[in-house]
Amino acid sequence: MSEDPKTTYEPRIIAFLCKWCSSAGSDLAGVSRIQYPANATPITVPCSGSVSPQYILTAFRKGADGVLVSGCHLGDCHYLEGNYLARRKLFLVKELLEFIGLEPERFRMSWVSAAEGAKFAQVITDFVADLRPLGPQDKLQGQRP
Numbered sequence: 001m002s003e004d005p006k007t008t009y010e011p012r013i014i015a016f017l018c019k020w021c022s023s024a025g026s027d028l029a030g031v032s033r034i035q036y037p038a039n040a041t042p043i044t045v046p047c048s049g050s051v052s053p054q055y056i057l058t059a060f061r062k063g064a065d066g067v068l069v070s071g072c073h074l075g076d077c078h079y080l081e082g083n084y085l086a087r088r089k090l091f092l093v094k095e096l097l098e099f100i101g102l103e104p105e106r107f108r109m110s111w112v113s114a115a116e117g118a119k120f121a122q123v124i125t126d127f128v129a130d131l132r133p134l135g136p137q138d139k140l141q142g143q144r145p
Contacts, residue, residue, distance in 0.1 A: 011065035011131035013040040013124070016051045020078040021113045022070035028117030036121035037128045040068065047071065048109075049082030053093045056107065060097075060140040066131045070110040070123065083111065102139050105130055 017023040023044045029036065045051055048071025059067045069090055077083040090109050098104045110123045 009132065009135060010037075011039055011128055011134075011136075012063060013066045013068055013127060013131070014059040014064045015040040015042045015068040015070065015124075016045050016048070016055065017042050018048045018071035018078075018083075019044050019046050021072035021076070022048070022110070022120065024114035025070075025112040025116045025120040028114065029121045030117075032117045034117055034121040036124045039128045040124050047077065047079050047082035048086035049077070049079065049084075049089070051086060051090070053089065053096070056090075056093055056097075057140070060102065060106075060137060063137075063141050065134070065137045066106045066108065066127055068108050068110065068123070068127060070112050070120070073111045073113055076113065100140075102137070103134055105134060106137055 017026055023042065026042055048069055051069050056067050056069070069086065071083045071086055072078065074083055074087070087109070094104050094107050097107055108123075108127055112120045112123060
């Protein structure tokens with residue numbers, strides 16, 4: 001008897017994490033042994049403001065079911081205004097994804113500090129739970145830029 005793909009589906013998430021805050025929050029969740037789904041592949045970036053829209057589109061083209069960009073809390077950026085730049089830029093990316101037919105729920109932004117390991121774990125847990133009902137992302141997969 002074969003298993004139902006809906007019950008065995010595990011979403012694949014690419015998580016772009018700010019080196020100074022969100023990546024450190026991810027590390028804290030790990031060393032604190034906080035349990036959360038292992039669905040996210042972390043990619044450390046210097047700042048959430050350095051995440052290009054092209055990175056996000058490429059992640060979806062290469063098969064990601066969801067993309068997370070996480071940075072320092074607004075006002076606490078190591079580079080002063082990088083997270084404000086990210087917020088403006090990524091708001092437009094979300095609208096672009098919706099315009100091209102991708103569910104906006106597949107893209108998420110969060111603000112997690114280095115001291116918030118539990119919050120990082122909750123962000124991943126919530127994102128996985130929100131992606132499961134959507135099923136695999138196949139609208140952009142394998143498409144050329």
